[in-house]
Amino acid sequence: MTFSTRTKNEISRLPISNSNSALAELSALIHMGGSIFFSGKNNIGFRITTENAAIARRVFSLLKIKFGTQTELLVRKNSQLKKNNIYSIMVSSSLGAENILKQTGIIGENQVQNTMDINYGIPSNLIKKENCKKAYLRGAFLGGGSISDPEKTYHLEFVSYSETYSEELCELINSFGLSAKIVQRKNSYVVYLKEGEQIVTILNIIQAHNALFELENIRIFKDMRNNVNRIVNCETANLSKTVNAALRQIENIKYIKENIGFYKLPPNLREVAELRLNYQDASLKELGQMLDPPVGKSGINHRLRRIDKIAEDLKIKRGEL
Numbered sequence: 001m002t003f004s005t006r007t008k009n010e011i012s013r014l015p016i017s018n019s020n021s022a023l024a025e026l027s028a029l030i031h032m033g034g035s036i037f038f039s040g041k042n043n044i045g046f047r048i049t050t051e052n053a054a055i056a057r058r059v060f061s062l063l064k065i066k067f068g069t070q071t072e073l074l075v076r077k078n079s080q081l082k083k084n085n086i087y088s089i090m091v092s093s094s095l096g097a098e099n100i101l102k103q104t105g106i107i108g109e110n111q112v113q114n115t116m117d118i119n120y121g122i123p124s125n126l127i128k129k130e131n132c133k134k135a136y137l138r139g140a141f142l143g144g145g146s147i148s149d150p151e152k153t154y155h156l157e158f159v160s161y162s163e164t165y166s167e168e169l170c171e172l173i174n175s176f177g178l179s180a181k182i183v184q185r186k187n188s189y190v191v192y193l194k195e196g197e198q199i200v201t202i203l204n205i206i207q208a209h210n211a212l213f214e215l216e217n218i219r220i221f222k223d224m225r226n227n228v229n230r231i232v233n234c235e236t237a238n239l240s241k242t243v244n245a246a247l248r249q250i251e252n253i254k255y256i257k258e259n260i261g262f263y264k265l266p267p268n269l270r271e272v273a274e275l276r277l278n279y280q281d282a283s284l285k286e287l288g289q290m291l292d293p294p295v296g297k298s299g300i301n302h303r304l305r306r307i308d309k310i311a312e313d314l315k316i317k318r319g320e321l
Contacts, residue, residue: 002149003147003148003149003150003211003214004145004146004147004148005052006210006211007141007147007203007208007211008052008054008055008141008142008145009052009054010208010209010210010211011138011141011142011206011207011208012052012054012055012057012058012142013054014138014207016058016061016062016065017065018065018066020126020129020132021129021131021132021134021135022062022065022066022135023066023103023104023126023132024126024127024132024133024135024136024139025062025135025136025138025139025142026059026062026063026066026100026104026139027104027105027106027122027123027126027136027139028122028135028136028137028138028139028140028142028143029048029055029059029062029139029140029142029143030046030048030101030104030106030143031106031122031140031143031160031165032139032140032142032143032144032145032158032159032160033048033049033050033055033142033143033144034046034047034048034049034106034143035047035049036101036106036107036118039092039093042093043092043093044093044097044098044101044107044116045090045091045092045093045095045097046090046091046097046100046101046106047088047089047090047091048088048089048143049086049087049088049089050086050087050143051084051085051086051087052087053085053087055087055142055143056073056087056089058142059071059089060073060089063089063091063100067096067099067100067103069091069095069096069100070095071089071090071091071095072089072090072091072092072095073087073088073089073090074087074088074090075087075088076088098116104123104126105119105122105123105125105126106118106119107119120162120164120165121164121165121168122136122165122168122169122172127172133172133175133176134205134206134207136172137172137173137202137205137206138205138206138207140158140169141158141206144158144159144160145157145158145159146159147199147203147211150196150199150214150215150218150219151218154194154195154196154199155192155193155194155199156192156193156199156202157190157191157192157193158190158191158192159185159188159189159190160188160189160191161187161188161189162189163189165189166182166189166190166191167182169191170182170191173191173193173202176201176202176205177201178193178198178201178202179193179195179198180192180193180198181193196215196219199215200212200215200216200219203215242283246276246280246281248308249276249304249307249308250276250277250280252307252308252310252311252312253273253276253277253307253311254277255311255314255315256273256307256310256311256314257273257277259314259318260314262274265307265310268303269303269306269307269310271291272287272291272300272303272304272307273307275287275290275291276304283297284297284300284301284304285297285300287300288300
């Protein structure tokens with residue numbers, strides 16, 4: 001089961017009350033996952049189709065609790081995937097489809113032409129209160145949302161075929177201090193969030209608390225893993241730098257010894273050069289502690305740089321650089 005499916009299953013189990021928030025959630029579900037059909041001149045109906053049994057049960061419950069409607073439920077096999085059922089909740093004219101569509105703001109009367117028009121935006125009267133806004137987003141996610149596996153990437157999106165609806169949904173999401181964006185994907189419009197922290201916020205808004213905790217645990221683990229990797233990479237780079245410096249120092253000291261001898265070096269440099277040759281794996285701090293009196297790390301580093309300079313000057317003088 002995918003992370004997205006687990007999230008939808010979780011919020012599909014939330015308690016439903018006969019309130020305005022239930023109406024807002026149902027409106028979003030019909031907008032995102034529903035379709036309207038006509039049977040005859042004045043007979044209007046709608047269906048909501050989903051592959052998720054938990055969502056189908058929630059739609060059934062929302063309609064029953066809010067409108068007392070006993071809907072028709074059709075189940076068929078998905079011919080493409082050959083394993084998932086497709087659930088269709090159908091509400092015909094005889095079951096009060098027109099009244100439900102009007103109350104959820106999906107359709108409205110055109111007084112001029114005396115017709116029923118489809119509303120492609122979000123009904124403003126359904127999202128006046130904070131809890132109704134949250135319920136609407138919950139319904140939109142159930143009807144046409146998805147979330148990627150946070151182990152791989154942070155991405156949550158809502159897919160709609162209406163540009164107007166997508167713009168208003170994006171505005172509604174951003175009213176909670178988020179920064180959702182819209183992108184066109186073929187014939188659809190995608191409202192999306194890509195930052196982990198913002199996805200956590202919207203999961204909290206739609207009350208997907210278990211999914212939120214799971215995502216947060218993954219974020220913490222990934223941050224720790226990234227920090228460890230950075231530390232390891234930094235330590236590896238420093239070690240590599242130290243080893244390369246030591247090899248260069250040893251090479252230069254051997255060059256000086258073979259070409260002019262240590263006796264040409266000042267006593268303090270000769271002492272460090274001999275220590276470096278005898279203790280090739282020692283750190284600068286360890287070399288400094290072997291001297292009498294001891295010398296700090298910076299002092300040893302300064303003397304080795306002077307030795308490097310003597311070797312380079314000697315190579316230039318001999319035409320080897």
